[in-house]
Amino acid sequence: MLAVRLDPKIEEELSRLARETGRSKSYYVKQAIENFLEERKDYLLALAVLEREEPRRSLAEVRKELGLER
Numbered sequence: 091m092l093a094v095r096l097d098p099k100i101e102e103e104l105s106r107l108a109r110e111t112g113r114s115k116s117y118y119v120k121q122a123i124e125n126f127l128e129e130r131k132d133y134l135l136a137l138a139v140l141e142r143e144e145p146r147r148s149l150a151e152v153r154k155e156l157g158l159e160r
Contacts (some may be wrong), residue, residue, distance in 0.1 A: 094119070 091156045096104065153159050 104115050104118060107113075127136060147155075
């Protein structure tokens, strides 16, 4: 279980959204956290790749290598 304190304006906006859509506030909070974690994971994985300092290729080089040039 997790309790979160929200700014009153955010709380009202969330309540309005929940009321108007027939979904719970918890539903939207869970969705927001899941989306944040997925995006954060992608960001951190990309950062780890960059920090390895491996050789990089441009999109044009990859397209050429795969025979996808226009």
